Amino acid sequence: MHRRVLVVFVDALGPSQLEAAGGLGGLPYRGRLRGILGYSCGALPTLLTGVPPARHGRMCLFARATDGDGVLAPLACLGFLPRVLHERSRVRRLAAWMLARRAGLTGYVELYRVPPALFRWLDLPEREDLFTAERIGGAETFLSEARRAGLRVFAAPWQLPEDARWAHTEEVLRAQRPDLAFAYATELDGALHRTGNGSADAQRATRRIAARIQRAAETLRAGGGEVTTIVVGDHGMADIGRVIDPRGLLRRLHGVRAFVDSTMLRVWGEDRALARARELLEGAELPGQWLDTRALEARQAPTRGAPHGQALFLLQEGALFAPSFVGGAMRGMHGYDVDSPSAFAAVASDTPIPETCRALTDVAPWVRSLLGLSVPSVLPPGDRGNEEVTWDVV
Ligand SMILES: [Zn+2]
Known part of the structure; x- marks a missing residue:
């Protein structure tokens, strides 16, 4: 009997959250993974495909429509x-x-x-269900590759509320014993946003998640054969120490299109207007830094066609724009620079983590090798991959 793999994706499980949770049921092998610039809508595609946002094109929920109406x-x-x-x-x-x-x-x-x-002028790059899509921005997911290889694959329906999703997951693992199971826990992210690290809410969430992971692994193992469990996050969470109201700045920004996420203010415009925007934002003594296209490229963010901004002002870890276009004040937030502690994701397993598994991009190759899947197929960018598929209006 061949090896089966249980991947549990825990939103907002960073290295410090994993330690605070005692390793989530005591998985003995633990590590940290370099994350991406952006939010979960960029991290999850990276986790599933093994390619950086520069290739799959996802980074923020809202992007600029590139051609006509979005x-x-x-x-x-x-x-x-x-x-x-x-x-x-x-x-x-x-x-x-x-x-x-x-x-x-x-x-x-x-x-x-x-x-x-x-x-x-905005668009939503995420048009498809990431767990059932064959490709995300041209790159195939390991879920899709496993299905194509004829393996039995289960991916938790993310649309269901937490309790119902886990009940469904356990039921399917028991009844179908899939070769690859992808479970999904969202409640830690919600608790950390609302109440911050170390809160009673977050502790309750991690206890529930630990118990669910253990039950899922036992259920899958009950079918016999070898089971590998991989628990992985997409980023961590920083506690908020400073809230910045961006409305005054927005009123003074002229000649650019601007979008305010919780940790970044993204802009599009002509060079001179961008230079003025930079001057204004840098002069406002905000905690953070201006990232131009080159700085975005260095972080492997999507830059071709500038779907997520030609440049952006990125807040320092612990600062928050509120009210932003995506929410109000919160106790916890993620989406900071790639070197920030909260930008790292945690990984934990019951088998040794390969030396090569150091970034979010390295999880998909690990899963592929455990399942004996062949080399992934990635469409070349500019062909049917990346830009065209991801954010052009078709
Ligand atoms: Zn979140």
């Missing part, structure tokens, strides 16, 4: 509603649901607090 354009009409109405979470959820149905989006669709006028 998929979000119809939502600009929300601007006709009074702000107290269109900013209500129920109205936003309904609009997101209608958009997803109308445009056939199966990925994560959430509108947060994006000002309606911006929907005219």
Whole structure:
């Protein structure tokens, strides 16, 4: 009987969160992985494909539409509603649901607090369900490769609420004993955002996750044969020490398009306008730094076509833009520079972690080798990969 693999993806499991959780059920082999610049919507594709954001094109939830209207354009009409109405979470959820149905989006669709006028030029790169998609921005996921190789693959439906998703996961592991199982825990990320590191909420979440991982591994092992468990995060979490209201800065930014995420202010515009934006942001004595296209390239961020900004001002770890276009003040946040402690992801296993597994990009090759899958196929960028597939309006 061949080896089976259980991958448990725990959102916001960084090295310090893993240690605080006692190794999540005591998995003996632990390591840290270099993360990416951006948020989970960039980290998860990297984890699944083994290629950096520069190749798969994902980094932030919202990108600039590159050609004509993006998929979000119809939502600009929300601007006709009074702000107290269109900013209500129920109205936003309904609009997101209608958009997803109308445009056939199966990925994560959430509108947060994006000002309606911006929907005219914004796009959502994540059009597909990452766990069932064959490719993400041209790069094949290890889930898809395993399916193509004829293995039995289970990927937890991320759309389900946490408890229901885990109940479903255990049921499928028991009944089908897949060769590759991909489980998904989101509640630690939510708890850390709300209440910060070390909070009772976060501790309860990690205890539940540890118990669930143990049960899932035992269930899979009960079927006989060798099972390898890999628990992996996408980034960690930093506690917020300083909140910066970006609204005054936005009013003074002229001649550029700007998008404010929780930790970065991204801009698009002509060279001179970008230079003025840089001067303004650097002169505002914010904790952080300006990253131009070259600095983004050095971090393997997607730069061709500048979907996520021609340049951006990235806050230092522990600082937060609030209110931003994606949320308000919180106790914890991630999305800082790649060398920040919170930008590292944790990995833990019941088998020794290969020496070569040092970054988020290295997990997919490890899973492939455990399952005996062949070399991954990545479409060359500029062919059908990356830009065209990822953010062009088709
Ligand atoms: Zn998060």
